[in-house]
Amino acid sequence: MNEVLLRATDVTRRFGGLVAVDSVSLELQRGAVHAVIGTNGAGKSTLINILSGELAASGGRVELRGTDITGWPQARRARAGVGRSYQRTTIYPTFTVLENCRLAAQARHQRPWAWWADATACTVSVPAARDAAARAGLAQALDQSAGTLSHGQRRQLEIAMCLATAPEVLLLDEPLAGMGAEETERMLALLAELKAGHAIALVEHDMDAVFRIADRITVMVNGAVLASDTPEAVRRNPAVQAAYLGGHE
Amino acid sequence: MTPPRSGPRPSTPKIASVAIGALALALWPLVTGSFGVDLVTKTMIYAIVALSLELLVGATGLVCFGQAAFFGLAAYAAVRLSPEGAAASLLWLLPVAMGVGAGYALFMGALSLRTKGVYFIMVTLAFAQMAYYVVHDTPLGGGTDGIYLYVKPVVAIGSMLLLDLDKPLPLYYLVLGCLGATFIFLALLLRSRFGRALAGIHVNEQRMRATGFSTYPYKLAAFTISGAIAGLGGVLFAVKDGFVNPELLSWHFSGAVLIMIILGGLGHLRGAVIGAFAFALLQELFKSEAIFGAFAKHWLLGLGMAIIASVALLPRGLIGIGELLTHRLRRTPRVPV
Numbered sequence: 001m002n003e004v005l006l007r008a009t010d011v012t013r014r015f016g017g018l019v020a021v022d023s024v025s026l027e028l029q030r031g032a033v034h035a036v037i038g039t040n041g042a043g044k045s046t047l048i049n050i051l052s053g054e055l056a057a058s059g060g061r062v063e064l065r066g067t068d069i070t071g072w073p074q075a076r077r078a079r080a081g082v083g084r085s086y087q088r089t090t091i092y093p094t095f096t097v098l099e100n101c102r103l104a105a106q107a108r109h110q111r112p113w114a115w116w117a118d119a120t121a122c123t124v125s126v127p128a129a130r131d132a133a134a135r136a137g138l139a140q141a142l143d144q145s146a147g148t149l150s151h152g153q154r155r156q157l158e159i160a161m162c163l164a165t166a167p168e169v170l171l172l173d174e175p176l177a178g179m180g181a182e183e184t185e186r187m188l189a190l191l192a193e194l195k196a197g198h199a200i201a202l203v204e205h206d207m208d209a210v211f212r213i214a215d216r217i218t219v220m221v222n223g224a225v226l227a228s229d230t231p232e233a234v235r236r237n238p239a240v241q242a243a244y245l246g247g248h249e
Numbered sequence: 250m251t252p253p254r255s256g257p258r259p260s261t262p263k264i265a266s267v268a269i270g271a272l273a274l275a276l277w278p279l280v281t282g283s284f285g286v287d288l289v290t291k292t293m294i295y296a297i298v299a300l301s302l303e304l305l306v307g308a309t310g311l312v313c314f315g316q317a318a319f320f321g322l323a324a325y326a327a328v329r330l331s332p333e334g335a336a337a338s339l340l341w342l343l344p345v346a347m348g349v350g351a352g353y354a355l356f357m358g359a360l361s362l363r364t365k366g367v368y369f370i371m372v373t374l375a376f377a378q379m380a381y382y383v384v385h386d387t388p389l390g391g392g393t394d395g396i397y398l399y400v401k402p403v404v405a406i407g408s409m410l411l412l413d414l415d416k417p418l419p420l421y422y423l424v425l426g427c428l429g430a431t432f433i434f435l436a437l438l439l440r441s442r443f444g445r446a447l448a449g450i451h452v453n454e455q456r457m458r459a460t461g462f463s464t465y466p467y468k469l470a471a472f473t474i475s476g477a478i479a480g481l482g483g484v485l486f487a488v489k490d491g492f493v494n495p496e497l498l499s500w501h502f503s504g505a506v507l508i509m510i511i512l513g514g515l516g517h518l519r520g521a522v523i524g525a526f527a528f529a530l531l532q533e534l535f536k537s538e539a540i541f542g543a544f545a546k547h548w549l550l551g552l553g554m555a556i557i558a559s560v561a562l563l564p565r566g567l568i569g570i571g572e573l574l575t576h577r578l579r580r581t582p583r584v585p586v
Contacts, residue, residue, distance in 0.1 A: 052459065078461035090456040092449060103449050107461030112443040112470070115434075119445040165461055 002029035005199040006051065006082070006169045011060035013046055013223075020046045022223040023060065028169055028199035033191065035202045035210045038220035039244060044203040045087060047220070048171045051201065052084040053077040064169070079107060083167030085158040087174045087203075093147030097138050100146050100157055101129035104164035129164050136160035136190060152183030159190065170200045176209055188213055211235065219244060267432070267519065274425055278418055286417050288533065293424045294485045296525035297431050299509040301478035303521035306510060308439055309471050310451035314370045315357060315377030316479050316506050321498030322380055323350035323480030324487040325390060328398045337402040339414065339488075347480040353380065354476020358469045377503055385495040395494025398487055414488050424485050428522070431478055435518055438474075447471055512559055514566025523567050531555050 006028040013021040021043045028034050036044045049055040051062060053074035062070045069077055078084075092100050099120075105128035106119065120126065133142055136156045141149065146157060155175055162170055175191070176184050184206065191213055194200065204210050210217065211231050218228040219240050226244070227237050234240055274293070278286050298320055305311040326349035331337040353376075361372040384390025404412035404423070412419040438444050449457045450464050457464050487493050496502070505528065513524020535541060535551035544551070563569055 054455075054459065073463070074458045075461050075463040078459060084459050086456075086459075090453055090459075092452045092456070094452060095448075099445075103445055103457075104460045106442055106445065110442060110446070110462070112441075112446065112467065115438045115441045115443055117442070118440050119442045120440070122442065125442075161456075161460065 002031045004029050005065055006201075007063045008047075008051060009061045009063075011047065011050055011062065012058050013043075013050055013055060014058045020223050021050060021057075024218075024220070024223075024225050025060075026201075026218055026225075026228065028201050030168070030199050031196060032215040033195055033200045033202050033213050035204060035214035035217045036220060037204065037207070037210055037217060037244065038226075041222075042220040043223035044220055045173055046223075048084065048173050048201065048203055052082055052171050054084075075107075078165060078167075081166070081168040082171065083162035083165050083169065084171040085155075085162055085173060085175055087177060089151075089154045089158055091146045091149075091154055091157050091161065093145070095146055096143050097133055097146055097149070097157055097160075098126075098129055098142040101133045101160050101164040102126055104161040105129045105132065105166075107165050125164075128166070132160045132164035133157075135163055135193075137186060150183075152179050152186070155179060155183070155187065156190070159187075159194075163194075168198060170194065170198050172200060173203045174205065175202070176204055176206045184209060263519070270519075270522070271425075271429060274428075275422075278421055283417060286421050288529065290417070290421050290424050290489055291486075292526055292529040293428045294482050294489065295506070295509065295529060296522045297424075297428055297485070298479050298482040298506050299513070299521040299525040300428075300431050300435055300518060301475045301482065302506050303510050303515070303518060304435060304438075304447075304471055304475045304478070306507070307515040307517065307521070308444065308451065309447045309468060310454075311362075311468060311472070312370050312507075313373045313472075313475070314500065314503050314507065315361075315373035316475075317498050317500065317502035318357070318377035318380040319350035319354050319476040319479035320483040320486070320502065321384065321493070321495075322353050323347055323483030324493045324497050325384055325396075325483075326350075326480075327402075327484040327487040328396050328493050329389075331398055331400070331402060334400060336400045339402040339404045339412075340406075342402050343481070343484055346484045347477045350480020350483060351473050351477035354479075355469065355473045357476075358472030362465060362468050362472065374500060374503070377498065377500060381495055381498040381500075384498060390495060393495060395492055398491045398493070401488055401491060420489060424489070427481060427485060431481065432518055432522070435478075439518070443467070443470070508556055512556060512566060514563075514568030517566075517568045520566050520568040527559075527567055 004027045009025050010023045011021060012019065012023055024047055026034060036047060038044050046055065050057045053072055057070060061068060064080055064082060069080065102125045105125040109124045130142065133139060136159045138153065138156055138160055141153065149157060159175065176187055179187060188209055191200065202214065214231055217231050217234045219226045219234060221243050227234055227240050277289055298316060302313065302316045305313045323346045326346040327342055330342060330345060357373060357376040361369055361376060364372050385393060401415045403410055403414060412423055414420045414423065446462055446467050450467060454464050509524040509528045510521045512527050514520030531552050535548035536545055538545040565572065
């Protein structure tokens, strides 16, 4: 069995009377893609927000490499190795691709008191940024303004910014959203490559992609886990078929 | 608001324009009289305060409406801390009074940075008004009459007098030196890791947190530095006029500084300086009875109309004129604001 990097146990989030995430437990292992699927409003993005620390859990526990991080703020979790991407692209459009990645890499090497030192000459963050951009397939676009990238390239940049922070856990919220067939293939190839060294949680609506790349799938309905198993077992699960897949074979 | 761009390395034309501006200011006293020296000394002090606000608004995206508090409190501190009947040394008075501005900024920022958007603007205004009423309504600030600085501070080492600030020219060059030092300090700061983090916070604070930056300490540090720089302006203003009154802390002054940086062009240090000079010159222009006759009594109306026209016609501020002309001549579209 692979090393468990992130473990969520009975994680719950309430918004007033609404239970958006209801006692969800899952484990993210190094070298595996754990997909989280469900209809809109099932609580997938809320779950990612809880795991990344953007939202506080109303109950339950989140552990990173065995350490309880439930009370940690988002920035501390990110520095500890929990990277995330957003459903809506959240790049810095007025910066170049390199500067987007460099700023992300700077998070692990902040040194804010060194006010006299030029950030773009940093010997730590600049090589890390170049490496992350190259891994995400953006080596040719380093000096391009991020605002001029295509949608697919922006999603790649989102992943590159994640990688620049040197995370062990990647929480990816709909990385394939709005992509064409070619861009989807490129992103899936990238995720397959990243799988080796990371534990990946993948929230995605593209079922073909999910079943191709996921090692384990958790199905959520109304904030709760309906099923959590291998892709084959989930595909055959009658409850999942009835609730969500609609006969996807 | 123009978001910060990457590429903090300044280009040759930018450096050249700053050098020409600095040279022109250095030579100004040689070609003008006492009125001109006094006007530009005051304007350079405004430019220092405008630079302090540019760090918050243009670089970090924090629209602070309380800059007058840091300016005014430091000015009051400089007067209150100066011994009566003897000249204080600026070498200790300046950092201590700047510390008062920075201290109040730290206090204001620690609480106001918990809010966002229009609430942040209102909370900073409220804190500035608190400071205003403390100096306005208590003996500490001398009430509406204000207080006088009877003996101006000196720059001296031991018994050797380096600068006599009672004379206009030494004061002029001291203020010019402070403006230059502030500009260079902020230019370096904005291209450092700290400055790039502020730029990231301006563009997308949520993303910065997700990347691993605790954004609150960064914003608080920017706030405190801004308070110290505004305090520098306050001390110089007190030394120049030899008098402080509560109007230095009024919201009118906070608004005027905000107008200066908008007029000049947000997101540029040069814009803040240009905006301060444009504001001061427009003020003098519309106050001139020689030009406007009886209408000069209504100079605020003329100033307001000129600023509205400027903002409407130049959304990037005065700093954007060059770019606008270049694109008009080449008939190429500009990048939208």
